[in-house]
């Protein structure tokens with residue numbers, strides 16, 4: 370699976386026109402490498418879809434949890450996206466990057482008073498309120514500050530798209546948001562409309578992540594539009610904003626078949642227009658929050674191959690100088706990846722191996738039954754499509770310092786996050 374921004378030059382894998390083996394030499398391994406043009410291309414596909422299918426009456430918010438660093442915030446700001454943050458740390462990163470705070474949407478099922486205070490101080494554009502306790506806290510803190518908080522409510526739309534055969538279920542059992550079927554969602558909106566320092570703007574839902582179909586998003590849009598009508602009938606209030614969340618799938622392996630990113634907006638726009646006509650309501654401003662699909666494909670991780678352990682009739686372990694500390698997605702979700710010996714990229718993948726990390730834990734693997742070129746000690750191993758939820762989910766397990774992040778653009782590379790040192794790792798120890 371070698372796509373556009375990745376290439377092979379003289380048997381070596383390239384990314385954004387840069388030689389990956391040279392990058393590994395220059396910056397060391399493990400190393401996260403991103404192709405900036407690819408990120409921008411993905412941003413533009415979404416932004417253009419709002420123009421093309423929804424008359425520009427909406428905005429794409431990058432879900433920063435996928436990869437939250439200052440440089441990503443700068444890039445998506447330049448591409449005219451807003452941003453979704455879900456913690457004080459993500460909010461602070463966006464703020465420190467100079468991200469326009471009015472285009473920040475603050476999520477989270479348990480925002481702490483400290484986080485709310487910081488968000489009010491920074492003047493974030495929208496709070497996606499999860500529950501009644503948060504509504505009360507936000508109202509009190511906004512009143513004390515003499516400001517108004519602009520809010521959307523996180524709704525459980527009852528669409529479960531976690532499997533390929535998505536189902537419509539009662540989804541009361543979720544830690545996120547308020548339920549439709551119990552009346553909880555309507556009640557909290559009624560309450561918000563009477564609450565001081567709270568400006569009701571709209572509703573939000575997020576159905577799942579790594580979804581390959583448009584249909585569940587259309588179903589969610591229908592449910593949400595019907596609810597907008599209920600809100601109007603029951604309270605007289607207009608719902609000006611509809612945020613349909615993220616979750617659009619990317620290809621990790623050959624079997625994954627992602628939908629072209631503009632198809633989501635095309636399909637959802639159709640549903641919303643029809644529902645507006647049916648219910649005689651105005652078109653809401655639409656928001657979508659892609660995270661993975663903005664940044665996953667743009668990123669790869671480079672490692673150096675260490676020991677290779679052949680266990681006859683069982684398996685061959687190819688050990689690398691990273692693992693679950695920089696990519697916990699295999700140990701957490703058995704996620705599939707595509708692997709390539711970067712300095713033998715044009716050679717056939719003749720071996721089937723297990724990629725072993727260096728943490729003191731048997732489950733610290735990046736893949737099993739992986740097809741790979743014949744690897745040798747000192748080779749550079751590339752893992753593709755690691756741009757999302759790798760760096761952002763990295764840990765210091767076994768006191769392993771976090772790798773550096775390098776951005777490549779038109780063949781030129783620059784460090785955007787420095788490699789941590791051992792001193793960095795112990796810096797808060799007393």
Ligand code: LLP
Nearest residue numbers: 432575578579615616617658659660661758
């Ligand atoms: N909006 C909300 C409210 C979300 O909860 C999420 C993801 C997104 C947007 C972005 O979804 P995306 O477009 O990236 O699928 N750690 C997991 C993924 C967890 C996603 C959680 N929420 C993984 O590594 O696969």
